[in-house]
Amino acid sequence: MDVLPGRLRASSARRLASGALRRGGRVSGVALVTGASSGLGKGLARRLAAEGWAVGLAARRAEALTALAGEIRAAGGRALPVPTDVAEREAVHDAVRAVEEALGPVDLLVANAGVSEMTVPDELDAERVEFLCRVNYLGAVYAVEAVLPGMLERRRGHLVAVSSLVAFGGLPLTAAYSASKAALTNFFESLRIDLRPRGVDVTVISPGYVRTPMTEANRHRMPFLVEADDAVERMMRSIRRRRPAFAFPRPLSTFVWLAQVFPRGLYDRIAARVRREKRR
Numbered sequence: 001m002d003v004l005p006g007r008l009r010a011s012s013a014r015r016l017a018s019g020a021l022r023r024g025g026r027v028s029g030v031a032l033v034t035g036a037s038s039g040l041g042k043g044l045a046r047r048l049a050a051e052g053w054a055v056g057l058a059a060r061r062a063e064a065l066t067a068l069a070g071e072i073r074a075a076g077g078r079a080l081p082v083p084t085d086v087a088e089r090e091a092v093h094d095a096v097r098a099v100e101e102a103l104g105p106v107d108l109l110v111a112n113a114g115v116s117e118m119t120v121p122d123e124l125d126a127e128r129v130e131f132l133c134r135v136n137y138l139g140a141v142y143a144v145e146a147v148l149p150g151m152l153e154r155r156r157g158h159l160v161a162v163s164s165l166v167a168f169g170g171l172p173l174t175a176a177y178s179a180s181k182a183a184l185t186n187f188f189e190s191l192r193i194d195l196r197p198r199g200v201d202v203t204v205i206s207p208g209y210v211r212t213p214m215t216e217a218n219r220h221r222m223p224f225l226v227e228a229d230d231a232v233e234r235m236m237r238s239i240r241r242r243r244p245a246f247a248f249p250r251p252l253s254t255f256v257w258l259a260q261v262f263p264r265g266l267y268d269r270i271a272a273r274v275r276r277e278k279r280r
Contacts, residue, residue: 028052030103032096034086034143035113037064039212040162043232044110044239049077051236056099056106058084058092059113078103086113086139087131096146105154106147110239111140111184112162119175129176136180141187148200155199160239161188165208165247165256171271192244205235206247208256 031048035041037059049055049072057065057079065081072079080102082095100106114136117128140161151157166174167181185204192202210231226234226249238246247253259267 029107030054030056030099030105031108031110032056032058032099032106032143032147033110033112034058034084034139035162036068037061040207040210040228040231040235041110041112042068043228044112044235045079046072047232047236048108048110049079050075052077053108054078054103055080056095056103057081058086058095058099060085086142087134089138089142089145092139092142093146096143100150105150107151107156108158108160108239109143109147110160110162111143113139114162114181116174116177118173119177120173121175129179132176133180133183136177137183137187140184144191151200152195152198157200158203158239158242159188159191159195159200160203160205161185162235163188163204163206165206165253167206168256169259169267169271189245201242203238203243204245205238206245206253207231207235208247208249208252 028048028051031045031053033041033045033048033055036045036055036057038061041059042064045055045057045068055072055078057068059065060083062081062083065083069079069081080099082098084095085091096106115132117132119129144159147157148159151159161184163185164177164181166178167185170178185206188202188204192204195202207226209225211225211227231248234248235246247256259270262270
């Protein structure tokens with residue numbers, strides 16, 4: 001069941017956190033992962049907790065978050081589930097306040113929440129485009145808006161955006177999704193330049209096709225498909241090293257970069273062919 005609360009009361013946050021904070025153990029810092037209920041977000045939250053981070057878990061599905069928090073606690077980690085609709089600015093700010101009250105100041109933000117759907121030209125609906133942009137782009141902006149002042153005051157922090165290779169070139173039937181990821185990438189790229197001298201690092205991660213619940217619905221071929229566990233391991237390495245940018249898998253990311261100088265007609269034909277090929 002999806003739960004979309006407008007506010008998470010402080011008393012509820014304290015109650016939810018109490019179980020998470022009973023266990024001891026080294027803490028690397030406080031991380032907030034959006035889109036933590038499934039897929040890459042869930043995998044990243046697990047790995048961060050295993051490496052000593054106290055983790056705030058943000059997503060819409062309360063039951064899935066509670067189950068993940070229980071799993072992390074059972075393994076000796078610390079986690080706080082905060083059911084949140086990242087498309088709502090106030091809800092995101094409430095979630096950050098709840099995490100910081102219960103676990104401490106956020107040192108690491110992983111802006112991973114995202115949705116995908118086809119944009120069919122004959123059925124173009126601006127409201128659906130706006131929805132994808134609110135979740136995939138503005139949801140991350142709302143989270144940065146909430147955590148960045150504290151990071152700047154402490155002169156340390158790490159902002160991570162989970163974008164996509166489609167940010168560098170549109171694919172058929174992905175007009176809204178590609179645009180939302182392009183906005184996300186450029187927002188964080190610009191922030192990285194501005195924040196570098198102020199102690200806050202920024203990492204933009206751009207995966208290709210990864211086997212997750214979101215991509216399971218795709219009926220077209222997904223070249224160089226990466227398994228979720230492998231993707232999480234690659235992403236964790238880039239987070240640990242605070243790399244400015246990381247794109248994978250290499251064969252697909254290399255093609256995407258080279259495609260920037262392709263004649264547009266050639267790129268269009270290649271992209272259209274990939275989309276037409278059925279998934280095996």
